[in-house]
Amino acid sequence: DGGITQSPKYLFRKEGQNVTLSCEQNLNHDAMYWYRQDPGQGLRLIYYSQIVNDFQKGDIAEGYSVSREKKESFPLTVTSAQKNPTAFYLCASSIETGAGGIDELAKNIQYFGAGTRLSVL
Amino acid sequence: AQSVAQPEDQVNVAEGNPLTVKCTYSVSGNPYLFWYVQYPNRGLQFLLKYITGDNLVKGSYGFEAEFNKSQTSFHLKKPSALVSDSALYFCAVRDYWGYSSASKIIFGSGTRLSIRP
Numbered sequence: 441d442g443g444i445t446q447s448p449k450y451l452f453r454k455e456g457q458n459v460t461l462s463c464e465q466n467l468n469h470d471a472m473y474w475y476r477q478d479p480g481q482g483l484r485l486i487y488y489s490q491i492v493n494d495f496q497k498g499d500i501a502e503g504y505s506v507s508r509e510k511k512e513s514f515p516l517t518v519t520s521a522q523k524n525p526t527a528f529y530l531c532a533s534s535i536e537t538g539a540g541g542i543d544e545l546a547k548n549i550q551y552f553g554a555g556t557r558l559s560v561l
Numbered sequence: 562a563q564s565v566a567q568p569e570d571q572v573n574v575a576e577g578n579p580l581t582v583k584c585t586y587s588v589s590g591n592p593y594l595f596w597y598v599q600y601p602n603r604g605l606q607f608l609l610k611y612i613t614g615d616n617l618v619k620g621s622y623g624f625e626a627e628f629n630k631s632q633t634s635f636h637l638k639k640p641s642a643l644v645s646d647s648a649l650y651f652c653a654v655r656d657y658w659g660y661s662s663a664s665k666i667i668f669g670s671g672t673r674l675s676i677r678p
Contacts, residue, residue: 446604481671482651482670482671483651483668498665523660545610545618548593548595548666550597550605551607552604552605554604555602555603555604557602
């Protein structure tokens with residue numbers, strides 16, 4: 441989990457409330473990602489950002505929003521529109537630029553934070 | 562679109578025995594394939610990556626993976642299992658967003674590996 445910090449570790453949301461999950465990285469990676477993991481299931485991509493001030497919707501973006509104002513930070517807001525928010529949320533980052541040799545070996549490897557477990561009160 | 566499949570939800574192995582966790586892929590072009598491990602209540606950790614070249618890729622914690630183009634498989638292996646290897650394992654493949662060189666990773670559904678003492 442080194443280099444990527446997610447907070448808080450546990451979060452509780454009241455009905456109708458928006459909550460924000462923090463993700464900070466000090467790896468100087470250009471790309472950052474948010475995934476949702478439900479019990480016994482794989483990862484589903486919520487949002488993705490390749491550069492500052494740019495982000496793309498993933499497979500399950502409805503009810504979520506993100507911002508990328510700084511390279512190091514990619515916070516995720518779970519809005520009241522997300523009716524089933526209870527899950528384990530994972531943030532990741534990766535190098536996406538560079539080509540050939542060592543650069544090619546390092547590219548696309550995603551480094552993950554320790555996760556935030558969100559529950560509904 | 563690129564995809565990976567992990568046909569086994571659970572694999573059980575006795576400590577000291579060899580282990581294999583299966584993965585098959587479907588890609589257009591040359592595949593970039595990965596294996597990750599997840600311990601309980603933690604994020605995923607990178608194990609190894611295949612780009613091209615040698616079909617046997619060595620990774621962290623004594624794991625290796627064998628790329629087989631004719632069978633479109635990328636199975637994870639270890640010669641001698643440890644109880645501490647018990648975890649959730651994910652196979653993954655690189656996919657492109659469709660513009661510039663932006664890419665994302667598609668993860669399989671995961672295989673739970675249980676090593677009994």
